[in-house]
Amino acid sequence: MRPNAWVGLVAMVFGFIYGMQAIALPKAPIGNPMAPIYFPLGLAVLMVLFGAVIFIIEALKGLNSDDKSKRPQFHFHSMKLIFIVIVLCLLYTAMFDHLGFVFSTIIFLMAMLMAINGKNKSLQNGIITLCFSFGMWYIFVNIFQINLPASPLGIF
Amino acid sequence: MGEILTHLLNGFSVAMTPYNVLWLVLGAALGTVLGMLPGLGPTTGIALLLPLTFTMPATTALIAMASIYYGAMFGGSRSSILLNVPGDGAAVASCFDGYPMARNGRAEAALAISAIASFIGGLIATVAFVLIALPMARFALKFGPPEYFVLMIFALAATAAISKAALMKGLVAMIFGLMLTTVGLDYQSGTARFTFGISELQGGIDFVIVIIGIFGIGEVFENLEHIARDVAKPVQTKFGRIWITMEDWKRCFWPILRQTPLGFVIGILPGAGGTIAALMSYNNEKQLSKHPEEFGKGAIEGLAAPEAANNACSVGAMIPMLTLGVPGSGTTAIMLGALLILGLQPGPLLFEQHPDIAWGVIASMFLGNVVCAVINIPLAGLLVRVLSVPARILYPLIVAVAFLGVYTINFAAMDFVLLTILGFVGYLMKKFKVPTAPLILASVVGAMMEQSYRQSMMLSDGSFGIFFGSPICIVLWIFAIGSLAWPFISEARAEKKK
Numbered sequence: 001m002r003p004n005a006w007v008g009l010v011a012m013v014f015g016f017i018y019g020m021q022a023i024a025l026p027k028a029p030i031g032n033p034m035a036p037i038y039f040p041l042g043l044a045v046l047m048v049l050f051g052a053v054i055f056i057i058e059a060l061k062g063l064n065s066d067d068k069s070k071r072p073q074f075h076f077h078s079m080k081l082i083f084i085v086i087v088l089c090l091l092y093t094a095m096f097d098h099l100g101f102v103f104s105t106i107i108f109l110m111a112m113l114m115a116i117n118g119k120n121k122s123l124q125n126g127i128i129t130l131c132f133s134f135g136m137w138y139i140f141v142n143i144f145q146i147n148l149p150a151s152p153l154g155i156f
Numbered sequence: 157m158g159e160i161l162t163h164l165l166n167g168f169s170v171a172m173t174p175y176n177v178l179w180l181v182l183g184a185a186l187g188t189v190l191g192m193l194p195g196l197g198p199t200t201g202i203a204l205l206l207p208l209t210f211t212m213p214a215t216t217a218l219i220a221m222a223s224i225y226y227g228a229m230f231g232g233s234r235s236s237i238l239l240n241v242p243g244d245g246a247a248v249a250s251c252f253d254g255y256p257m258a259r260n261g262r263a264e265a266a267l268a269i270s271a272i273a274s275f276i277g278g279l280i281a282t283v284a285f286v287l288i289a290l291p292m293a294r295f296a297l298k299f300g301p302p303e304y305f306v307l308m309i310f311a312l313a314a315t316a317a318i319s320k321a322a323l324m325k326g327l328v329a330m331i332f333g334l335m336l337t338t339v340g341l342d343y344q345s346g347t348a349r350f351t352f353g354i355s356e357l358q359g360g361i362d363f364v365i366v367i368i369g370i371f372g373i374g375e376v377f378e379n380l381e382h383i384a385r386d387v388a389k390p391v392q393t394k395f396g397r398i399w400i401t402m403e404d405w406k407r408c409f410w411p412i413l414r415q416t417p418l419g420f421v422i423g424i425l426p427g428a429g430g431t432i433a434a435l436m437s438y439n440n441e442k443q444l445s446k447h448p449e450e451f452g453k454g455a456i457e458g459l460a461a462p463e464a465a466n467n468a469c470s471v472g473a474m475i476p477m478l479t480l481g482v483p484g485s486g487t488t489a490i491m492l493g494a495l496l497i498l499g500l501q502p503g504p505l506l507f508e509q510h511p512d513i514a515w516g517v518i519a520s521m522f523l524g525n526v527v528c529a530v531i532n533i534p535l536a537g538l539l540v541r542v543l544s545v546p547a548r549i550l551y552p553l554i555v556a557v558a559f560l561g562v563y564t565i566n567f568a569a570m571d572f573v574l575l576t577i578l579g580f581v582g583y584l585m586k587k588f589k590v591p592t593a594p595l596i597l598a599s600v601v602g603a604m605m606e607q608s609y610r611q612s613m614m615l616s617d618g619s620f621g622i623f624f625g626s627p628i629c630i631v632l633w634i635f636a637i638g639s640l641a642w643p644f645i646s647e648a649r650a651e652k653k654k
Contacts, residue, residue, distance in 0.1 A: 003588050003589070004325070004588075006588065007325055007328065007588050007590060008324075011328045011331075011332075014332075015331075018335055018350075021350060025347065025349055025350075026347050026348070027347075028342070028344075028345030028346075028347050029345065029346070029347075030345060031344070031345060035344065035345060035610060036342040036344070036345050036347045036349060038613075039338065039606045039609060039610070040335070040338045040349065040350075043331050043334050043335050043338070044335075046327075046331050047328065047331045047332070047335070050324055050327045050328050050331065051328060053324055054324045054325065054328070057324070072587040072588055074587075075381070078380055078381035078383075081380045081383070082377050082380055082381075082580075082583070085376075085377070085380065085555065086576055086580065089555070089559070089572060089575070089576040089579075090572075090573065090576060092559065092572060093569050093570070093572040093573055093576075096563075096569040096572070097569050101560075105556060105560075108556065108559075109552060109553075109556050112552040112555060112556075113549070113552050116380065116383060116548050116551060116552050117546075117548040117549055117552070118548070124549075128549060128553070132553060132556060136556075136557075136560055140560070140564075144208070144211045145211065146211065146564055147567075148560075148563070149569075
């Protein structure tokens with residue numbers, strides 16, 4: 001299918017679901033009970049409308065009549081890398097408050113550098129990771145006076 | 157005029173405190189470095205560095221962000237000239253003649269003229285800013301909720317309608333941005349909207365997370381695609397004297413002066429931005445030149461004109477943000493958002509209630525231009541070494557900085573999940589060529605827009621006629637419709653010419 005047709009389709013589906021959720025929103029206890037609903041509902045209608053216009057324009061051109069080589073390409077290697085980074089980001093979220101900033105960042109950044117920069121550059125990755133993690137800790141905690149989660153060890 | 161001068165002198169006294177000057181210099185240097193790095197540019201740069209400003213006084217924060225912005229505009233052309241890879245969209249026109257100049261052994265002259273043209277363009281535009289700011293802010297005092305609502309519609313429509321091809325997708329992105337702002341507790345009624353029982357969502361989705369996610373993380377995801385075949389280009393880091401000859405200066409003088417006003421006016425218009433300013437000025441100069449055949453082969457005026465225009469544009473873009481409180485670009489949207497976080501409402505009242513901040517920032521524009529010129533001429537050889545840092549190391553560090561920055565907003569690690577999701581959404585938007593600027597703009601002005609809408613409806617007892625009830629509203633509607641129709645009109649004109 002044409003890439004723009006996908007955009008139209010996703011916009012329509014998203015707008016429809018959002019609109020259904022908007023209708024189901026709780027009514028305001030004070031003032032006009034529908035007041036918190038009008039604006040989101042209007043957005044949902046516009047989203048479905050714009051999505052439909054995009055889809056219809058693309059359908060009129062022929063949904064599969066485009067140059068397939070110009071469609072967005074999702075290569076296995078790059079998608080794998082993006083997926084690894086996403087998983088690492090979610091793991092970082094889970095670790096952050098428990099292990100503290102320094103230790104969770106060391107694990108996160110080291111793993112990301114190993115995935116992106118290469119496993120054969122462990123020393124370089126390690127030096128960068130340690131400098132960044134301790135450096136940022138020092139700058140934020142001591143210079144900007146912004147508290148970052150401390151480790152269970154009580155230091156850093 | 158006397159009043160403006162008094163305000164400006166006060167502004168200089170505010171901007172020239174050691175702390176502000178320190179951040180001005182640091183911001184300009186950081187901005188130059190970030191602007192240089194291909195794929196980052198001013199919007200992502202400011203977004204990533206935004207959390208740093210939370211601990212600063214409002215004036216310093218705005219000065220730091222403005223200097224990052226100018227620094228990035230100066231720096232964007234370094235990689236255009238030396239690598240033929242623009243640091244940001246606005247620097248694309250600098251590749252056309254900047255890179256051929258470097259290939260012809262004139263990298264020093266190219267680096268010098270790009271900084272000189274940027275400096276002059278920025279300086280002239282700042283003088284124009286000073287003359288326009290106060291009258292515009294006073295005019296904006298006539299704006300009530302309906303006028304603000306229509307003004308925001310105009311700003312969003314103009315940003316979404318950058319090109320005919322992407323018009324509908326721009327509108328979809330804009331609506332998506334507005335939808336994100338409806339998440340959380342409704343300020344007027346206390347009703348929870350789209351929180352799905354998740355307590356962390358009750359405060360809403362902070363627009364800084366949206367910006368860093370869509371721009372910063374999305375950009376990194378997109379660049380990860382190229383990382384497999386990433387071969388760092390060799391960068392020239394040793395230079396002779398970075399300066400130009402009298403002959404070069406004579407060729408560039410008029411192009412700089414001619415294209416600066418164009419860039420400034422384009423900057424004021426919502427949505428247009430530095431890329432359009434730079435490309436238009438390049439084409440103008442090519443048409444006006446006695447030697448158009450030299451363009452694209454290393455004509456120095458082909459580099460000077462877009463550089464002057466895009467810096468003038470960046471100054472012009474600050475006008476609607478500071479005087480009306482409505483940003484006209486992704487970058488100024490972030491700056492507006494930062495001011496809101498600091499408890500300030502940009503707009504006409506900023507000049508009345510906080511003249512020290514408004515004029516301090518304006519004065520810092522003059523200083524910022526000088527600092528950027530100093531950084532970008534004598535220190536160019538040093539700064540361009542950043543370009544030799546491999547992307548394989550750079551991007552993981554950007555992700556880590558982005559996460560750290562986001563944490564400082566709400567001190568909640570749960571925001572990392574939102575950041576990751578939005579980063580992936582940003583990546584998909586780029587893959588499917590959906591413009592991201594309307595989403596960013598909408599995510600910043602969305603809450604204000606809804607408030608203006610609801611206040612207007614209360615004032616009019618539910619009648620939509622209030623949005624057409626004043627001459628200002630009608631003019632703004634004409635602008636909004638005109639900006640949506642413009643891509644079609646300009647295409648029809650181009651076809652007619654053929």
